[in-house]
Amino acid sequence: MLNIVLFGPPGAGKGTQSAKLVEKYNLVHLSTGDIFRANIKGATELGMLAKSYMDKGQLVPDEVTIKMLQSEADKHPLSKGYIFDGFPRTHTQALALDHFLATKNTGITMMLALEVDEEELRSRLTERAKISGRPDDADPKIIQKRIEVYQEETMPVKEYYASQHKYKGVHGVGSVEDIFIALCNEISKEQ
Numbered sequence: 001m002l003n004i005v006l007f008g009p010p011g012a013g014k015g016t017q018s019a020k021l022v023e024k025y026n027l028v029h030l031s032t033g034d035i036f037r038a039n040i041k042g043a044t045e046l047g048m049l050a051k052s053y054m055d056k057g058q059l060v061p062d063e064v065t066i067k068m069l070q071s072e073a074d075k076h077p078l079s080k081g082y083i084f085d086g087f088p089r090t091h092t093q094a095l096a097l098d099h100f101l102a103t104k105n106t107g108i109t110m111m112l113a114l115e116v117d118e119e120e121l122r123s124r125l126t127e128r129a130k131i132s133g134r135p136d137d138a139d140p141k142i143i144q145k146r147i148e149v150y151q152e153e154t155m156p157v158k159e160y161y162a163s164q165h166k167y168k169g170v171h172g173v174g175s176v177e178d179i180f181i182a183l184c185n186e187i188s189k190e191q
C-alpha cells in the first residue's frame with residue numbers, strides 16, 4: 001500500500017495537490033477538514049460539534065477526530081492506499097494512525113510536506129476566502145489563530161515522521177504542476 005500523509009500549514013495547497021495525487025496513484029483521499037465541512041452541511045451532531053471549534057480556528061478534539069477518520073478509512077477496505085490530508089495534526093493523532101494502520105498490516109509510507117512561508121499563506125487564505133465561502137478563511141484573526149495552532153500543536157508531528165526518516169519536504173511555491181512533479185519525484189524514490 002502507498003499511504004501518504006500530506007502535510008503543510010493552512011493554505012499550503014494540500015487540497016489541490018491531493019486531488020492530483022489521488023488521480024495519478026489511485027488512492028483514497030481522506031481530508032478531515034472536508035469530512036467535518038460535509039457534516040456541518042448535513043447538520044449532523046458531529047458537524048455541530050466540529051463547527052464550534054473550527055469557527056474559532058481551534059482543533060477539533062483528538063478523540064472525535066480519530067474516531068471519524070478511522071470510520072471513513074474503513075469505508076474503503078480495498079483501497080491501494082490513502083492520502084491523509086489535514087490528519088494527523090497532533091502527536092496523539094499520529095500515534096493513533098500508526099496503531100490503526102498496524103491493525104491492517106500496513107503503515108505510513110511517507111509524509112510529504114508542502115513548505116510555504118507565512119506571508120504567502122496569509123495572502124493565499126485571504127484570496128481563497130473570496131471563493132471558498134469558509135468562515136475560517138474570512139477573518140484575519142482566525143487565520144492567525146490557525147497558523148499559531150499549526151506551529152504549536154501540529155509541527156511536532158513533523159518531528160515524529162522525521163525521526164523515522166519519513167519526512168520529505170517540497171517547496172510549495174510555484175506552479176501547481178511543478179509542485180506536483182516535485183511530489184511525484186519524492187514518491188517515486190519510495191517505490
Ligand code: AMP
Binds near residue numbers: 036057085
Ligand atoms: P482544513 O480544511 O484541513 O484546513 O481544516 C479546517 C479545520 O477543521 C481546522 O482548522 C480544524 O478546526 C478542523 N480540523 C481538520 N482536521 C483536523 C484534525 N486532524 N484535528 C483536529 N481538527 C481538525
